[in-house]
Amino acid sequence: xxxxxxxxxxxxxxxxxxxxxSSSLKNSLKQLGYPPEDIRRLAIASxxxxxxxxxxxxxxxxxxxITPEMVDVWVIDGxxxxxxxxxxxxxxxxxxxxxxxxxxxxxxxxxxxxKKNSDFFEIxxxxxxxxxxxxxxxxxxxx
Amino acid sequence: xxxxxxxxxxxxxxxxxxxxxxxxxxxxxxxxxVMGKIQPKSVWLTVQTHKNIVAVAxxxxxxxxxxxxGFSPDEDTVEAAKKEGVIIFKTEKKSFEVAGLLxxxxxx
Ligand SMILES: Nc1ncnc2c1ncn2[C@@H]1O[C@H](COP(=O)(O)OP(=O)(O)OP(=O)(O)O)[C@@H](O)[C@H]1O
Ligand SMILES: [Mg+2]
Numbered sequence: 024x025x026x027x028x029x030x031x032x033x034x035x036x037x038x039x040x041x042x043x044x045s046s047s048l049k050n051s052l053k054q055l056g057y058p059p060e061d062i063r064r065l066a067i068a069s070x071x072x073x074x075x076x077x078x079x080x081x082x083x084x085x086x087x088x089i090t091p092e093m094v095d096v097w098v099i100d101g102x103x104x105x106x107x108x109x110x111x112x113x114x115x116x117x118x119x120x121x122x123x124x125x126x127x128x129x130x131x132x133x134x135x136x137x138k139k140n141s142d143f144f145e146i147x148x149x150x151x152x153x154x155x156x157x158x159x160x161x162x163x164x165x166x
Numbered sequence: 167x168x169x170x171x172x173x174x175x176x177x178x179x180x181x182x183x184x185x186x187x188x189x190x191x192x193x194x195x196x197x198x199x200v201m202g203k204i205q206p207k208s209v210w211l212t213v214q215t216h217k218n219i220v221a222v223a224x225x226x227x228x229x230x231x232x233x234x235x236g237f238s239p240d241e242d243t244v245e246a247a248k249k250e251g252v253i254i255f256k257t258e259k260k261s262f263e264v265a266g267l268l269x270x271x272x273x274x
Contacts, residue, residue, distance in 0.1 A: 039217070041221065042221030042225070046225070049224075063206060063227055066224075066227075067201050067225055070221065070225040071201065126197075126214070126218060127212075127216075127218070128197055128218075129196075130198045130199045132196070132198035132202050135202070
């Protein structure tokens with residue numbers, strides 16, 4: 024394995040398909056023999072990033088580059104962007120509407136979870152253009 | 167401990183059956199709190215019933231979902247669980263009671 028590039032569409036507000044990009048990415052890592060702990064970190068981080076596009080943004084995509092050493096993931100959407108990224112990063116901060124909170128989203132833990140589970144994390148956002156979340160999961164063991 | 171053991175002892179209703187070895191338990195209805203805090207090899211007690219609980223279970227490698235307090239999963243939740251192989255039970259018992267019973271059985 025040298026380098027594998029994957030790309031998945033994410034549909035805003037489509038709770039039916041929500042999670043399918045992360046699920047596909049997770050399956051790819053499994054097939055490539057990544058260690059379970061790394062796969063779990065990747066799955067949690069990518070699911071949170073994907074759900075943020077489904078819940079808060081517009082249509083977007085998830086792009087991943089997998090090498091034997093690490094997985095690089097970008098989750099990109101087309102707006103409306105985040106006004107105050109520092110605030111959005113705080114645990115418990117959420118602008119999720121009531122309807123979505125009823126489904127169990129909106130704890131304000133998604134972005135902190137991505138940061139916690141990844142080895143590198145950066146978020147870039149511009150109103151109204153969109154948000155780009157980039158994180159890396161390094162393979163820890165079992166090479 | 168085996169999932170089949172708690173199914174029997176707690177008299178859980180099967181939504182999508184299966185059996186796995188598990189170690190821990192966690193109770194919460196906020197999905198990203200679950201994702202952030204649940205340990206691997208856990209059973210998850212919740213009152214959420216919609217399809218996204220299957221995705222959460224799959225992503226966080228949760229061994230089984232127990233839907234408590236008499237709630238029932240949506241139809242497409244059941245479908246998704248069958249497709250993804252996620253074990254789900256339901257029960258009339260309250261989350262608090264189920265957690266207590268599991269705790270007394272040695273699940274931490
Ligand atoms: N892709 C995005 N586009 C626009 N706003 C976003 C995006 N991602 C996050 N946000 C903003 O940042 C806030 C915090 O995000 P975070 O994922 O931490 O929590 P949440 O999505 O509200 O709830 P949870 O993830 O716990 O279900 C969101 O409520 C939203 O206001
Ligand atoms: Mg979120």
